[in-house]
Amino acid sequence: MPNILIADDHDLVRDTIAAYLETVDDFKVMTAPTLQAALEKMEGIDSIDLLILDYHMPGMNGLEGLNRALKSYPATKVALMSGVANREVANRAMAQGAHGFIPKSLTPSSLINAIRFVLSGERYLPFDFAAPETAATADNTSNLSEREMQTLEQLCIGLSNKEIARNLGIQEVTVKLHVKNLLAKLGVSNRTQAALLAKERHLC
Amino acid sequence: MPNILIADDHDLVRDTIAAYLETVDDFKVMTAPTLQAALEKMEGIDSIDLLILDYHMPGMNGLEGLNRALKSYPATKVALMSGVANREVANRAMAQGAHGFIPKSLTPSSLINAIRFVLSGERYLPFDFAAPETAATADNTSNLSEREMQTLEQLCIGLSNKEIARNLGIQEVTVKLHVKNLLAKLGVSNRTQAALLAKERHLC
DNA sequence: TAGTTACCTATACCATGGTATAGGTCTGCC
């Protein structure tokens, strides 16, 4: 009987989901209203199989809370749940190691599926979020021009614009241009994120 | 009979090593004087099992050449060889995916061992380089103070100093201090490299 | 008590990174 801990600050949402899960399937469900409370609860019970975190909830601080949870309890699957989060958040969460992403628009039966999926060791990202991601993300790779790809490759070694310019035999300004365009195409906001993303997707 | 390609611009070094390898063990050895030449040679023969690259050699451009080789021929093991490279280079090479690091101070019999090691699928880093690395690198992890670790974790998500400051509830200047200290302790020169290194070592 | 270490802050400086605008070359295409 899998143990699930749901953390969400909306009592209604949290408790109805919990109740639903308990009636429909053989889940043992606990709840917490904040990230803090969830983590504290986990200290006592170390047999939580799945932790579901609301994206908007005291203590989450964007994806930082997710990260904390993942780090603190490596044996526990952690899924992010959100009503408003867009594709980018979903994908960044997955890239950071989340085991699942649960939009609140999911139907209850799909939720059950998702949870079973995650508990079985798979990672779950709904098609609606995954598919456009492929169009806006994997596509991103091919969107990159040749020079931008070369620039990205060097970014991935942690080189500075100046070094990249030297290596490619062009001016530093030009590198800056490539970097700027490449950041936009990848949908990230600085070179470190670009490097991380590229590593994640084995682009270098 | 494993195929080995040695690329080094010093004819003497290259050819004597090649000859030695051929007499001592059942290696088929080819040679090239530059990275360019090596990569061209590999196009023709796609059955090279091990590519040994001299760190100082036309076309290498630091570790960029290593990266190019690794990327171009994912099926081929690539080892970096160097007479002068220090621990940091060795470890950065390994972190970038090199299958082995061969200091020229290695004894010929150790070289054979190293090559066999790499060919068998292991990754080879001589103890002299690995041990101090543990003292200066894995140790690095524990060298980090708590705040520095927290800062590093956020660096790994690609956050800016300002964001990190907000998340930790401290001033941006303080974050800069932590970042600066942490870069020094990790032996890297900017935040992107720090993030990459941390990811590599699963520190976040 | 004095010394040490981690931590936080301040001020200041310079290097690097990222944005904006504009204009040039070259290639391929209608």
Next chain:
DNA sequence: GGCAGACCTATACCATGGTATAGGTAACTA
């Protein structure tokens, strides 16, 4: 010919990142 897209460069501006120096607090230790 005219158009579009990839590429390169220039100038300039502002934000961010990294370094240096100095000083303050708290906790632990010889």
